[in-house]
Amino acid sequence: MSRIELAGVRVAVPVDADSGPREKVVLEGIDAVLTERRVAVIGANGSGKSTLLRLLNGLVEPSSGAVRVDGLDASRETRAVRQRVGFVFTDPLSQLVMPTGREDVELSLRRRHRDRSERAAAAQEVLARFGLERLADQSVYELSGGERQLMALAAVLAVDPAVLVLDEPSTLLDLRNRELLRRTLATLPQQVILSTHDLELALDAERVLVVEAGRIAFDGEPTEAIGFYRNLCGAGSEAL
Numbered sequence: 126m127s128r129i130e131l132a133g134v135r136v137a138v139p140v141d142a143d144s145g146p147r148e149k150v151v152l153e154g155i156d157a158v159l160t161e162r163r164v165a166v167i168g169a170n171g172s173g174k175s176t177l178l179r180l181l182n183g184l185v186e187p188s189s190g191a192v193r194v195d196g197l198d199a200s201r202e203t204r205a206v207r208q209r210v211g212f213v214f215t216d217p218l219s220q221l222v223m224p225t226g227r228e229d230v231e232l233s234l235r236r237r238h239r240d241r242s243e244r245a246a247a248a249q250e251v252l253a254r255f256g257l258e259r260l261a262d263q264s265v266y267e268l269s270g271g272e273r274q275l276m277a278l279a280a281v282l283a284v285d286p287a288v289l290v291l292d293e294p295s296t297l298l299d300l301r302n303r304e305l306l307r308r309t310l311a312t313l314p315q316q317v318i319l320s321t322h323d324l325e326l327a328l329d330a331e332r333v334l335v336v337e338a339g340r341i342a343f344d345g346e347p348t349e350a351i352g353f354y355r356n357l358c359g360a361g362s363e364a365l
C-alpha cells in the first residue's frame with residue numbers, strides 16, 4: 126500500500142467580504158498517515174470531505190502543511206502523484222470529456238499504449254471487465270447518472286493507479302449498481318480512499334475518518350466511527 130501523509134494541513138480560501146474575515150478556513154489541523162487498504166471519510170455536508178480528498182492528488186493545495194504520497198509532495202510533484210493516485214469525481218460529467226465512454230477510456234490509455242489498435246484492445250478489455258461494452262459507444266449524455274459514474278470509474282481504473290480516491294461514488298447509483306460498486310471496490314487490488322454519505326459503504330472500510338467543521342473529529346474503526354457520527358448528528362446509534 127502507499128503511504129499517504131497529511132502533516133499539519135490547513136486549507137483556507139479567500140472570500141469576498143467588505144467586513145469580517147477575508148478567508149474561510151475549510152480544513153485545519155489535519156494530521157493523518159493513511160496506509161490501510163480501505164479508508165472512508167464521512168461527515169456532514171460542507172464539513173470538508175471533498176477538500177480533504179482533493180488534497181491527495183494535488184487538486185487542492187494546502188495553505189500550510191504538506192501532503193505526501195510515498196514521499197512525493199502532492200503540490201510540488203503533482204504529475205508523479207497523479208500517476209499514483211487516480212481521482213473519481215462525484216459528478217462524472219466533470220471527468221468524462223469525450224463524446225463516448227469508449228473514447229474516454231482510450232484517452233486515459235493514451236500514454237500507456239501509443240499504438241492505436243493496442244489502445245483499442247486495452248480499452249475493450251477494461252469496458253468488458255466492468256460490463257460496460259453495451260454502453261461504450263453511446264453519447265455520455267445519453268447514459269444514466271449511475272452508468273456515467275461507472276464509466277468514469279472504469280476510465281480511471283484503466284491506467285491502474287496504485288491509489289483510487291473516490292468522492293461520494295455511490296450518490297447516483299441504484300441498489301443494483303451500488304452493490305456492483307461495493308463488490309468492485311472489495312475486489313480491487315488498489316488502495317481505496319473514499320468519501321461517502323452511504324454508511325454501509327463506510328462499514329466496508331478498515332478505517333473511517335469523521336470530518337466535522339474542517340477537522341478530523343474521529344479516526345478509527347468503522348462501527349465506532351459511525352456511532353460517533355450518529356451522535357454528532359444527534360441521531361442516536363440505532364441500526365443503519
Ligand SMILES: Nc1ncnc2c1ncn2[C@@H]1O[C@H](COP(=O)(O)OP(=O)(O)OP(=O)(O)O)[C@@H](O)[C@H]1O
Nearest residue numbers: 138139149151168169170171172173174175176177
Ligand atoms: N474553493 C472554495 N471556495 C470557497 N469555499 C469553499 C471552497 N472549497 C470548499 N469550500 C467550502 O468549504 C466547505 C467544505 O467543502 P467540501 O466540498 O470539502 O465539503 P464536503 O464535506 O465534501 O460536503 P458535501 O458532503 O456537501 O459534499 C464548504 O462550506 C464549501 O462551501
